[in-house]
Amino acid sequence: MDRLEYIVEVVLENKKQARDPVGTTIQKDLLAKKGYEMVSNVRSGQYLRIYISAENEDQAKELVDKMCNELRIFNPVTQNLTILKVTKQN
Amino acid sequence: MPKVDVDGDEMDVDLTKREIKEIKVLLEREPSITEWAMFDVMHSEHCSYKSSRPKLKLFEDAEANYDYVLAGPGEDAGVIDIGDGYCLAFRIESHNHPSAIEPYHGAATGIGGIIRDILCMGVRPIALMDPLRFGTLKDNPHSQWLFKYVVKGIADYGNCTGIPTIGGEVEFDKSFESNCLVNVACIGLGTIEDFKHAPSKAYNPGDYVILMGGSTGRDGIHGVTFASRTLTEMSEADRPAVQIGDPFTKKMIIEATLEAVKTGYVRGLKDLGGGGLSCALSELTGDGGTGASIDMSKIFTREPGMNSFEIMLSESQERMAFIVKPEGLEKVLEVFRKFETPHAVIGRTDDSKVLKIYDGDIAVVNLPATALTDAPTIPREEKRPDYLNVLLAQKTPNPTMELEEIIYKLIASENICSKEWVYRQYDHEVGVRSVVKCGDADSGVLRIIGTDKYIAASVGVNSKHCFLDPYEGAKGGLVETCGNVIANGAKPMAMVNCCNFGNPEQAESFWFFSQAVKGMADFCQELRIPIVGGNVSFYNEDEVTNTLIKPAPVIMIVGIIESQENIITLPFKKAGNDILLIGETKSELGGSEYHSVIYDLEGGIPPKVNDNKIKAIWDLVAELYKEKLVKANHDVNKGGFIITIAEMCFKNKLGADLDLIECFDDSLRDDEILFSESVGRFIIETDPKDYNKILEITKKHNVDVKKIGVLISNPQIMIKSIKGKDLKLDISKMKKLYDATIPNLMET
């Protein structure tokens, strides 16, 4: 089967119930103080864009999930990995 | 573990059936689930020291017996009066288990915790130290990973809070592979006035109780199943096993706390650790003889829908409890508002001697304030392991390599080589107090601005020695850390210790602890060093492989140097000067680096400590310093005095011409002379014109002192015929090896 080119976008962020000092500080000390009080919460994380060859979208997602777990690209003790989007490259 | 069930809410409690019965009798009713959790935490080994307290009773009462000790064991930190109106607070703690799981955040939150303990004494944290232990690095990616991230965690947190890390220690040994040891120490400086304003007891009824700092989340809550909760709401996946530190909030807490204390209206101060708010409050009121009435709805939480149990038992980091005089409430709240540290007035103390915590109208906690602090102790069996006899009987093989080759190997070995890779990542200059830089001294030396007084501090212990003989090894640790501050011109003032051992329920494991405690108690009593605090970390062993860590009763000594001219540093200063060895060298190669690096041998006879001889050596050194006769000083430890001399040559690229003939007992072999790790010895640099004067003084103190050579400008160490042939070592080759080991292991 032909391999296609995909772009998988992932976000690594602190677990939902964990403290996120960076996000909290951005919301509290920057946004709220500069007229953006309507922002109630900010969570921070790292964004990665992974360019990968795979047979289909599902396989692309699977491979990315596998590599992130195996190689500790995210820290499973404190972080979660979310696959945001998969697009087929032209 | 027994389970308790309260209306369908279940939890495991670390209590014996007898304790459970006694609690019900004390309260004359069934405790609520929150109250059960409080007993569970406060009676745990970690909080109650139930296995260790009986042994720790051996320590002399520091507060009673030493007039300069202001706070001793049992307080949040040891505090000593250092004159001129100043006091020093210091404490050492362990964060071993979290760091083994998640080294970066584990080590960082360890630093966060120790800083808070110092803050509770009302003084500013001014220095950190970190004694660390890992498995050997070579060919061991796991140990390298732990080492890298523990150091980074300490660096990032310490640097961000602006507290310099001025010293530490790293030991590498296979036994620490699955159980790394991350101990952290903090020193605080303040005026005696400040200290008096921040007792950690709530003495007065009618004072306000304020919670300040980070928000309360579901951190640290485990072992409980709520009937009313669905699985999805309490998912483990949503919460990290190790908390995430927030050094920025910590920094704001430090400034806010210190400024609040300066208002004079703070009457009690406690940081929230194990057992969270409920236990902190019960300690404050229990120790102060008061009670309190707390309204839970005032507590600010980080997560929605937390129930009363979760709020009261949460162990979320960066939180402090303040007890404030009513007339000063506004002033204190103003300080918190200025620094924008979240805070809430959650209740008031009273004279009921009962801690009442209300969720609306229901008292979810209604305990006599002293109920939690009287946890029973458990007597433990101890048995000296038989395998020690085999180890102690091991003999040193005859060397098959040239002595030079052995020395080059030793200087490059993991336990001896330069740790610059570590301390370059620490901001050790912030605070503009660091007078002697890392590498130039055996201890960290800080000035007290506005005085001519200096603080010297050192941490460490030799775990290999402690393994073979925990009693002598613990004493040896004291000799060495005191030796470090003495070498820099200080008088040792007080000690705290961090005991890292295995499972206390195992007799052989507990024996190591018991012996080490006895060693510390005996030595400190004899040499008059007050023990002002300590921490015990048990259960450091790998259940899977059944590996016991080498016992590590880590010692921390703080001393004072009176006047800049008394500060002596490590590097050799001038060619032509004499090199003297103070102290007796014995055939004590047991547990030495020589044994482990060259022969992979753990056994042999380890060094012993003779209290009287040590006392005499310290008196001698003090007099030599008083007469200004010492130009450089380095205490002898891992690798023996040949390594000591090499280290002293490095900075100024000097060399040494040594003549060891007739300096040592005939029965000693060459390798025993060079590599013995007999404790209490110093290598000093002196002016030849003072030699006779020095001889007179040493005779007076009856100490073994030998001139073993002179300094030369050619950077080589030459040793004249010790039984075998003459030795020649190249200093720049040694320095290259010394500097390269850790970077090579960690950067490739």
Add this chain to the structure above:
Amino acid sequence: MSIKLAVIQFPGSNCDLDTIHVLNNVIGVEANLIWHNHFKEAEFDGCVLPGGFSFGDYLRSGIIAAHSPALDEARIMLKDGRPIIGICNGFQILTEAQFLPGALLRNDSLKFICKWVNIKVENNETAFTSKMKIGDVLAIPIAHGEGRYYTDNLKELEENNQIVFRYTTESGDITEEANPNGSMENIAGVCNLEQNCLGLMPHPERASEAIISPKGTTHGKLFFESMIEFIKRRIS
């Protein structure tokens, strides 16, 4: 004529007390520690943005502090020609607030570095370098994780004489080895066009007393002495 300086304290500043100590006790000038929200430029002849980790360095070093009202006040001071110096985190804040050109990025080594370095004086006409000579090599310590200087306008900076210090060897050679963090062209400090505002990564307040300097030097004092001289000349 009494000179009054402000050391602006942001949430997370660490070197504020160190700077106050040097100005008050070593240099002998009146310097007040001012909480960032309380800073009013009219009361002061000059100001210092000290080192540290303002707002934890969260999001980007210096970005949140750059939005503080203190910087609005400082902007008035800047336009008025009064001296402003940003040290380490202060430098980062000044670039984010666009008082100074360029940006500070993560050290090449990706690690925090604390050590004494040498910097060479390239411009002695700024408000902080009049007591130095061009070519002087100063011993000053650094302690940072984000100190790599970067600019899109290198040519402009060079033409306008805005590069004030470069990292060098002890004898003044600009080498790769002497560059501790990978800064472009070994740049350690820059100034604005008017030369009244200076930013640098090394810490002069840690190099102003012989007792804490490894070789007993006090080159840090020159910065503050120059600042005082500049103010005196402006006033007279």
